[in-house]
Amino acid sequence: MTALYVSLSRLRVPDERAPDLVRAFRRRARLVEEAEGFVDLQVWQADKDPGEFIMVSRWRDREAFKAYMKSERHRISHARIDPDLDRVIRLERLEHLHTYEVVAE
Amino acid sequence: MTALYVSLSRLRVPDERAPDLVRAFRRRARLVEEAEGFVDLQVWQADKDPGEFIMVSRWRDREAFKAYMKSERHRISHARIDPDLDRVIRLERLEHLHTYEVVAE
Numbered sequence: 361m362t363a364l365y366v367s368l369s370r371l372r373v374p375d376e377r378a379p380d381l382v383r384a385f386r387r388r389a390r391l392v393e394e395a396e397g398f399v400d401l402q403v404w405q406a407d408k409d410p411g412e413f414i415m416v417s418r419w420r421d422r423e424a425f426k427a428y429m430k431s432e433r434h435r436i437s438h439a440r441i442d443p444d445l446d447r448v449i450r451l452e453r454l455e456h457l458h459t460y461e462v463v464a465e
Numbered sequence: 466m467t468a469l470y471v472s473l474s475r476l477r478v479p480d481e482r483a484p485d486l487v488r489a490f491r492r493r494a495r496l497v498e499e500a501e502g503f504v505d506l507q508v509w510q511a512d513k514d515p516g517e518f519i520m521v522s523r524w525r526d527r528e529a530f531k532a533y534m535k536s537e538r539h540r541i542s543h544a545r546i547d548p549d550l551d552r553v554i555r556l557e558r559l560e561h562l563h564t565y566e567v568v569a570e
Binding site: 366368402403404405406407422455457458 | 471473507508509510511512513519527560561562563564
């Protein structure tokens with residue numbers, strides 16, 4: 361068993377802005393990769409609802425996640441998002457979970 | 466970019482059965498690991514709601530997932546769950562998504 365801290369955010373944009381959000385994620389600064397305790401990040405787009413995204417980040421523990429959220433690194437990453445796009449991104453749900461089992465990775 | 470197919474199931478059990486579900490996942494047969502197109506499986510337990518679980522499996526594509534769900538392998542895996550436990554597991558939500566980006570794995 362690997363115990364990790366998981367942050368799962370559900371984001372929504374108007375369908376016509378979905379390609380812009382995908383592009384923004386692909387061009388992201390990747391500053392989070394250097395953060396203490398960062399494990400990995402994935403972004404998923406809903407199969408039948410292109411405006412719905414789930415962003416999952418995994419961390420060594422809750423403290424590592426909280427420290428990153430307060431960091432300059434996080435501020436810079438967020439500031440790079442096009443303001444026009446940022447304005448239409450809705451955070452629909454935010455969940456914090458513990459991983460109970462990670463297998464076959 | 467790695468494009469994958471992601472199946473995300475939200476499960477609920479009464480809080481007092483949560484340890485049984487964790488145990489069942491840890492003792493699972495691991496037959497899925499041999500399935501064609503299987504990438505990985507994770508099971509998460511909610512931080513502040515011990516009866517809530519998210520099971521995420523990732524697949525090469527939708528076809529691989531569908532083939533597994535119809536397979537004897539899947540039937541055997543499911544049949545191993547204690548019927549007393551199986552009866553109290555509620556599937557609250559099932560989502561199928563495409564991965565848009567997988568980084569730092």
